[in-house]
Amino acid sequence: MHAESLPAGKAAALKAFEGMAAEPGVPKPDPILVVDNVVRRFGGLTAVNVNHVEIQRGSITALIGPNGAGKTTFFNQLTGFDTADEGQWTFNGQAMNGVSAYKVARKGMVRTFQLTKALSKLTVIENMRLGAQAQKGENFFRGLIPGLWRGQEDEITLQAEDLLQRFKLDAKRDDFAGSLSGGQRKLLEMARALMGNPELVMLDEPMAGVNPALTQSLLGHVKNLRELGMTVLFVEHDMDMVRDISDWVIVMAQGEVIAEGPPDSVMSDERVVDAYLGAHHDAPLSAEEEERQLHEAEAELDKESTE
Amino acid sequence: MDWTLIFSRAVEAGIGSEAIIYALAAIGLNVQFGYTGLLNFGQAGFLAIGAYAIAVTVSTFGLPFFLGVGIGLLLAVLMALLLGIPTLRLRADYLAIVTIAAAEIVRLVVRSVALSDTFGGTDGLQAFSGSFYDMNPYPPGEYGIPPIIGFDNRSMWVLTVGWVLVALASFVLFMAMKSPWGRVLKAIREDEDAVRSLGKNVFSYKMQALVIGGVIGSMGGFIFALSRSAVQPDLFSTDLTFYAYTVLILGGAARILGPIVGSMLFWLLLIFIGTGMEEAVNSGAITFITVNQVGAIRLMLVGLGLMLLLIYRPQGIFGDKREISIDAR
Numbered sequence: 108m109h110a111e112s113l114p115a116g117k118a119a120a121l122k123a124f125e126g127m128a129a130e131p132g133v134p135k136p137d138p139i140l141v142v143d144n145v146v147r148r149f150g151g152l153t154a155v156n157v158n159h160v161e162i163q164r165g166s167i168t169a170l171i172g173p174n175g176a177g178k179t180t181f182f183n184q185l186t187g188f189d190t191a192d193e194g195q196w197t198f199n200g201q202a203m204n205g206v207s208a209y210k211v212a213r214k215g216m217v218r219t220f221q222l223t224k225a226l227s228k229l230t231v232i233e234n235m236r237l238g239a240q241a242q243k244g245e246n247f248f249r250g251l252i253p254g255l256w257r258g259q260e261d262e263i264t265l266q267a268e269d270l271l272q273r274f275k276l277d278a279k280r281d282d283f284a285g286s287l288s289g290g291q292r293k294l295l296e297m298a299r300a301l302m303g304n305p306e307l308v309m310l311d312e313p314m315a316g317v318n319p320a321l322t323q324s325l326l327g328h329v330k331n332l333r334e335l336g337m338t339v340l341f342v343e344h345d346m347d348m349v350r351d352i353s354d355w356v357i358v359m360a361q362g363e364v365i366a367e368g369p370p371d372s373v374m375s376d377e378r379v380v381d382a383y384l385g386a387h388h389d390a391p392l393s394a395e396e397e398e399r400q401l402h403e404a405e406a407e408l409d410k411e412s413t414e
Numbered sequence: 415m416d417w418t419l420i421f422s423r424a425v426e427a428g429i430g431s432e433a434i435i436y437a438l439a440a441i442g443l444n445v446q447f448g449y450t451g452l453l454n455f456g457q458a459g460f461l462a463i464g465a466y467a468i469a470v471t472v473s474t475f476g477l478p479f480f481l482g483v484g485i486g487l488l489l490a491v492l493m494a495l496l497l498g499i500p501t502l503r504l505r506a507d508y509l510a511i512v513t514i515a516a517a518e519i520v521r522l523v524v525r526s527v528a529l530s531d532t533f534g535g536t537d538g539l540q541a542f543s544g545s546f547y548d549m550n551p552y553p554p555g556e557y558g559i560p561p562i563i564g565f566d567n568r569s570m571w572v573l574t575v576g577w578v579l580v581a582l583a584s585f586v587l588f589m590a591m592k593s594p595w596g597r598v599l600k601a602i603r604e605d606e607d608a609v610r611s612l613g614k615n616v617f618s619y620k621m622q623a624l625v626i627g628g629v630i631g632s633m634g635g636f637i638f639a640l641s642r643s644a645v646q647p648d649l650f651s652t653d654l655t656f657y658a659y660t661v662l663i664l665g666g667a668a669r670i671l672g673p674i675v676g677s678m679l680f681w682l683l684l685i686f687i688g689t690g691m692e693e694a695v696n697s698g699a700i701t702f703i704t705v706n707q708v709g710a711i712r713l714m715l716v717g718l719g720l721m722l723l724l725i726y727r728p729q730g731i732f733g734d735k736r737e738i739s740i741d742a743r
Contacts (some may be wrong), residue, residue: 188607212613224608226601237601238612242594245614247622250593251586260594303613 116333120166120354129368129376131357132159139164139307139338140216145184145194147177147362154180156362157194162307167329167339169349169370172359173383178342179221181359182311186218187211198307213240217305221312221342225292227285231276234284234295235267236260238302267302274298274328290321297328308332310341314348326352346374358382415693422562423689428682431569431641434576435461436680438634439658440665440673441583442627447659448667449591450623451603453510456497457658459517460628462650463489464635466524466533469645472542474532479545483636490632493520494625502620514652525647538646546640547571572641579637580674583630588670599623600668660720666730675731683719688712 113121123136138161147155155177162168170178183189185196187208195204198216206214226234242263243249244256271277274294279287284295293313300308313329314322330352332339343349349356349370356373358366360382366373373379427433439457446452467486471477497516501509524533533539552567565573590596598619601609606616639645657680665676691708694700703711723730 186611188610208607208610209613209615212611217613218611220607220611224605224611226604226608228604229597229600233597236594237597237609237614240613244594245598247590247595247626250595251589253589253593256594299612 114330114334116165116336117330117354120163120333123163123166124355124369129366129373131364131367133161133367135161135163137164138162140185140196140198140340142185142196143194145181145196146192147180147184147189148192153362155184155191157181157359157364160357160364160367162338162340163355164338165333165336166354167333167341167352169353169356170340170342170359171344171346171349171356175361176359176382177362178359179311180362182218182309182342185211186216186309188218212303212305215304215306216309217300217303217307218309219293219296219300219311219313221315223289223292223296223316225284225287225295227283229284230281231271231279231284231287231295232264232267232281234299235271235302236263238299239263239266240303263302270298270301275324288318290317290325293317293325294321294328297325301332305337307338307340310339312342312344314343314345322348350374415690415697415699418561420686420689420693422564424682424686425562426565427685428678429563429573430565430681431572431576431637433677433681434573434580435634435638435641436658436661437580437674437677438576438583438637439631439654440662440677441580441587442629442631442634443658443662444627444667444669444673445587445599445623445630446627448662448669448672449596449599449603450620451506452502452620452623452627453506454513454624454627455510455652455655456513456515456517457627457631458650458652458654459513459520460490460493460631461635461638461654462517462520462524462647463493464632465639465645465650466539466635467632468636468639469534469539469542470532472545473534473539479542482542486632486636487629490628491625494628495621498621498624502617502624514655517650517652517655521647521650533647534645536647538644540644543640543643569641572637576637576641579633583633584670584674591670595619660716663730664720664723666732669730669732672730672732679731680716684712684716687715 127133127135140162142157142160144159145155145157146153170181172178180189184191185203187203187206187210191204195202197203198211198214201214203211203214203216212218226237229237242256243259249255268277268280271280274297276291276294276298279291284292287295293316297308297310297313310329313325317325326348329339329341341353353370356368356370357364358373358376358379365382366376366378368376439461442460443454443457446454464486467489468479468482471482471485472479493516497509497512501512523529525536526533527535547568550567550571552570554567556564556566557570558564591599598609598614601614602616602619610616638649661676661680662673663676664680665672665674688708691700691703691712692705695703695705695708
């Protein structure tokens with residue numbers, strides 16, 4: 108592969124992962140997120156049981172796994188939308204367990220949802236403005252005096268219009284978000300998350316329900332986040348997309364991280380194949396075993412015929 | 415039929431103290447339900463707190479009138495905090511259940527026999543509005559536009575103070591809802607989790623909405639007590655809350671003018687239909703009902719009107735059709 112033809116962010120990420128052991132919980136050179144022993148139980152079911160996992164800064168990491176592997180539940184633990192039963196995790200070295208969802212977002216770890224949460228009865232631009240952090244006018248008393256927040260609001264609007272243009276939503280600026288198509292809502296949700304200038308963007312199934320024509324544009328935006336210095340962690344089912352954009356893949360099954368590795372090789376990992384298709388589903392019979400089974404069957408037939 | 419009497423009563427009701435009381439109650443609900451999506455079914459409790467705070471402070475304890483106003487506002491804030499802390503983290507329906515129960519608790523406490531020395535039991539309290547009417551700048555006499563509108567000087571004073579309160583509350587909300595603060599509230603109404611994921615303290619905003627709505631409701635209670643110069647516990651039953659919701663939906667939720675116009679129209683129509691039917695019965699134009707049945711029938715007609723409104727114009731008078739027709743997921 109020609110390193111010089113790659114964008115800088117991609118090259119840096121690939122370099123960081125070069126020669127890394129493809130083992131669950133492998134240490135990364137510069138982790139932004141470090142997770143230890145996170146457990147979440149629903150009654151008798153252990154939905155998440157992650158021993159150790161690290162997310163490399165500046166990379167695009169995919170989190171894959173069969174249905175019910177606990178990917179979204181794991182996301183919810185990390186972002187404070189659900190309380191983990193055990194475990195701790197640090198973001199930029201700060202402990203994040205027990206931190207409420209809004210504080211997690213303020214620290215620079217912003218998520219999107221599997222089912223898009225565009226705020227339908229707000230216009231697109233209002234959706235965007237809402238994403239900005241530390242707004243003076245979001246205090247009731249300061250909000251009553253427009254002079255105190257107008258200036259900041261204008262800056263926020265400029266930033267929002269800039270992002271809308273990048274995401275090709277500028278034509279929809281004053282439409283209600285509820286009038287957008289499914290794919291446009293995904294774009295809006297992603298753009299809105301970026302209003303807070305996050306360091307780590309966590310996307311829960313960004314491609315679910317998106318028109319194929321929009322897929323390429325969405326992929327481009329995700330790749331671009333890395334070039335802008337952000338770290339991306341995403342849950343996805345579409346393996347083509349995973350192969351296309353991710354630098355590193357973490358595989359979950361039954362709540363545990365069972366494998367990690369580069370996207371090209373991780374899918375052929377035996378543990379991953381087992382997780383998706385069941386253990387020994389295609390283990391070939393050895394020649395001796397085949398012989399033995401044949402003899403057994405013949406002996407059975409002989410026995411029946413002689414009786 | 416005396417059409418002058420019918421119109422005069424209807425117009426007077428449309429700008430009278432009832433319209434003010436229900437406008438304030440509905441403005442409070444508008445903050446909570448219209449903008450934030452909080453189902454407060456205990457607005458009557460907040461009005462009762464406002465009304466009884468003045469009555470008890472002045473009538474029972476003989477303390478100054480304005481102290482009673484201060485106590486009323488403070489108690490409304492405390493009640494909102496008390497209701498909100500356990501329920502606002504839970505699903506929306508819990509708040510509805512807890513608020514309706516809390517309002518009934520307030521009513522049953524003030525009408526209880528054990529506390530009748532303080533609250534006056536079922537008879538309520540009187541003789542507390544003296545210092546309010548002492549401040550009346552209107553000299554005795556009749557005011558208005560004869561022959562339709564006519565109020566005495568005491569009513570004029572209540573109406574002036576009341577409509578100033580309505581205007582103030584509406585102006586504050588108008589400014590607040592245009593600000594980023596209002597944007598957060600509207601976003602919470604749409605989807606709490608999305609707002610949380612954008613770094614906003616949803617619990618705090620919901621609490622602020624509950625407190626502000628409750629305080630505005632308690633101001634409705636002040637006018638309720640002062641306009642009658644008396645308070646009775648059973649005026650603050652759940653009917654009051656549901657009429658206030660009717661007023662809000664009639665005018666259009668999440669609109670600044672919605673509750674005001676809704677309240678004026680509600681009382682205008684209610685009295686117009688009631689007085690109109692009474693006059694029709696008295697003059698012999700309607701023979702199949704008696705005057706005593708008019709009260710019940712007019713409420714049936716109001717119910718019918720509300721149903722038609724919800725079917726054909728669910729956004730109310732001022733609502734935006736676009737906002738209603740979009741399927742919020």
